Amino acid sequence: MDCGCTNCTCDEKEIITSSCPECGSTGNLIPEKAVKANLNKEFYSSIDNKDIYLCPDENCKTSYYSKDYSLKFDLSDLKRPLWYKINSDPVIACYCNNITEEQVVDAVKKHDLKTWQDIVLHYQEKTLCICKKLNPSGECCTDFFYSIINKTLLTLDREPVSIPGGCTC
Template structure:
């Protein structure tokens, strides 16, 4: 693989740098548009970049006509009503998507794994009641035929390992506290 810059071109747009990226062979030439410093229109906090394919699979069917081709940002502010927003001004609120966002204050349930619909509560229960501390073992307990589809089912479009591990750690802390 030749050593070329990931940045195929850059342009300035109202104090934002818009950088079209072409990443590896996984995307088969698809361009990902990543915009720096795009703040959530509802809370003014910086969000996490998410590909439009993820948003397409998680917004309610009746809102598909509002979905553009651009990539989106996930508002990570627990108290904000925004779920996804774009650099072009499109906003999808929590009520516009089909799954709860585990990190939002009012999320119910709080999923540790969206692909298998395993909740944080189930992970903690498996840890406390059965001593399971391994993600793969816990996933097999609740969904033996689990298939990873994080890019479509997880609101971040990324693997749930970090969130799942935090749920296991939470169970370990609860179990340790209980024994004291």
């Protein structure tokens, strides 16, 4: 069953890239619906029918940009912080369910929860998985989410869990 996430083996796609106008890092093309879900509303009309890319550099203050560099958005132009950027507060582990890194750590330490589903259901009534739309990268959070779980388990001198292949949501 297709979960809706872009890193599932059932949804292979070509990666299209462009260099960030600010730092020169190579960013990936992002689905328009993911950009609109994360960009402040006043910018929606400016991105219609434009290819928009995400800067992957953790130190760069640019979030999204167009290939022709006619558009460049800063971190302050976003509704929520990008999880991988320096000084992001909060660090969001799952955009679909609005789960932060702090909540994942707490769920592992205090409640011995070790899966995406168990942790999300600890905080929400149901799980949502629409990463193509809600994650700023348009990709699934599985790898990052489980890296937080495993980093926390290691601080507790416990065995890390296996990261499921593909998307867990």
